[in-house]
Amino acid sequence: MSEIAELVIARAAPGEPARTERFAVPFEPGQSVLDGLRHIRAQHDPSLAVRFSCINANACKECMMLLDGKVIYACTARLEPRVMVLAPLPNKQLLRDLVTEIAPPDERLE
C-alpha cells in the first residue's frame, strides 16, 4: 500500500467558526508541503486558502506558515509520510486558513 501524508490544517476566516480538517495526501518522495496543499485544492477542496506565487523556486517568499509549530516555507519543507500539522503565522492578521496579511501596510487597499 502506498504511503500517505496526513495534513492536519487549521481552517478559519474572519466571521467564520475555526475548525481543523484532516486530508490524506498520497506521498511521493521529494515532494514539498506546498505540493501537498496544491493536491488538496485540486482533488478535495478548492477553497483551501494558501498564499504562493512562484510555486517551487523559494523566490516569492509568500508561502510562510507553521508546520508542527515552527515557521517554514511550504515550498521548501518536505512532505513526509506522517501526520503534519499546518497553521497560519500566529502573529499576523488572519485572512483565511493558512493565509495571513503579510503585505507592508502601505501596499494594502485601504
Add this chain to the structure above:
Amino acid sequence: MIRSPIARTHLSTDVLVIGAGAAGLYAALAAARDGAAVLLVDRSLIGRGGATVMAQMTVAAAVGEPARDHWTHHLADTLTAGRGLCDPDLARVLCQQGVDCIREMDRWGVGWARDGDQLRQVQAPGHDRPRCVYVDFLNTGPAVSKTLRAQVQRQPAIRRIGDLCVTDLVVRDCVAAGAVAFSVADGRPVTIAAKAVVIATGGLTRMYRRNSASANMGGDGYALALRAGAELIDMEFVQFFPIGHLAPRLIGMDPIMWDPFRYKLGGRLLNGEMREFTESYGVAEDGSYVVTRDLATYAITKEVEAGRGSPAGGAYLSFQHVGADALRAAFGPVIDRLARNGIDLTKTPIEVAPIAHYHMGGIRVGPTLETAIANLFAAGEAVGGANGANRLSGNAITEAFAFGRLAGAQAAARVRGQAASAWHDDAARPALELVERVAPLSDTVNPAALVIELQAVMADQVGPFRTAAKLAAALARLDALRRALGAVPPGAPRTFDLARVDWFDLRNMLMVAEAVALAAAARTESRGAHQREDHPALKPEWRLNQVLRLESGRLALSTAPVRAEAAVS
C-alpha cells in the same frame, strides 16, 4: 442577480500600471519621473509575484565591456533568432534602450557581477559575443526586483497596492479609462478611473503542465487586452526552455536553474545512452553552450521519442568532468543547496526536459507601445512581436526594463494636461456585475482541477510539436472546459477565496489558450518555437504575423505583413 453587500472601493489615478514585475515597476518609475500620478497594482504582493523575481541569470545588452559591442550587433542577433518575424522597431527599442536601462540599474546598485571596474558578461546561445550581465549567485531576479522596488518606494507619486486582481479594463469611446478589479485579500470590488493604462502582466506559461512560471502567469493581460478591443500577435509562439529540471525532484530551486551552470561551466547534454546527441540535429556542442532553445527542445524531444531518453523522460545534463573546485567557485552556496537535495554534481548527472518558459507573442502595439485602443499600453513579456518566432537568451529582463520605461514615459506624456478620467458605471457594467455578484457554489466543478486539466490539454496537444489533429482536439477540449466553468464566478466576494480567483483566471486562460491553438492551427509551417509535425518545413510565404481580436465575443484571426522598420529615433 444577487449583489454582494460588500461596499465597493473607488480609486483614481493618472496612469494605472497592472503588474509589479520589472516591466511594471519600471513603467511606474518612468511615468512618475515624467510627472504622472501612478497606481501600481499586482494580484500578488508588490515585487514578489510574476516572473522577474524568478529570473536567475542573464540579462542581454550591448554594454560593450570588456568586449567591444554595439546595440546594432545585439539587434542583428535578435532578428536572426526571431526567424523573420520580429517587429524591427520593438526589437530596436529592446536592444538600444536596454543598454541605458542596464546602466541605470547599475547606478541604482543592483550589483551586476564585475571584473574590476567593468561589468562581467557571459556568452549565451544565439549571441555573437559575451553580452549577458547577471547578479551572483543565481540572484538576478531578486536583485532586480529589490532594486526597482526601492526606487519605486522613493517616489511619492506612485501608490502601490498588492493583492488586487484586475478582471477587466474599462474603455470609453475607444480610449482606455480605467479598470474593474477585486481585492484578493478581502473580496471587495474595486473600480479604478485612469487616464492611461499599462498592462505589464507577463506571459502565459502557467497554462502548461511543466512550466517555469509563477502562479499568476496565466495570460491575464492578453485577455484584458482582447476584451478591451486591442489585438494580439504571434500567439502561436510559446518558447520551451530545453533543459528545465526534471529529476531527481528538487525543492526550493527554480526549474530553469541549470541555464546559469551551462553559461559558466558548459556541461554536457547526453541522451539515455550517455552520448552527446545535438550534433545529429545540426549543432555540435563540444562541452560549450551554443545550441539555441528551439533546436535543443527539438533534439531532446526526438531522442525521447526514439527511445533514447533518460529514465524520467528527458536528457542527462552532466557536470562530472568539471570538478568540485570549479563547481564551488562558480556557484558557491548553490552547491550546498543541491547537496541538501541529495545531488552531488561531481558524481551523477541530473535529468532535464523542455519546460514552458516564455511567450514571444502577446499584445500588439506600435513603436510607442500603444495598442489599438488609445491610452492603453503594454510592457514587458505582455508585448508581442519584439522577439518574433524565438527569443534570444537574456532578452526577457532587458525588454521588461526597456518596454517598461518607454511605456511609462509614453503614458505620462499622453495624460499630461488631460482632465481626470470620469467614472461611469455604464462603461464598466458587465465587469462590475461579475465582481459584485453572488452565485451558488458548485458541488461538481472544482476550478483548481480545471486549471490542471487545461494545463494537460496545452502540454499534450498545444506543446512544442503540433499537428492539425492535436490542435483540433485541443480546441474541442477547451470548449468543453469553458462550458464546465460557467458564466459566473462561484460563491460571493469574501476574503482570500482561491476558488473565485481560479474562476477569474480560467476565464482568461481559456480565452488565451484558444488564441494560441487557433493561431497554431492556422500556421501550416514550422518556424522557431512553432513546430508542426505535419508541416515540417519553414515556408517563405509564411513570413507573416498572425493577429487576433475579439469580434462579437468570438476570436477572429487574420494575417498581417511583418512590419518594416519605421523611422523611429
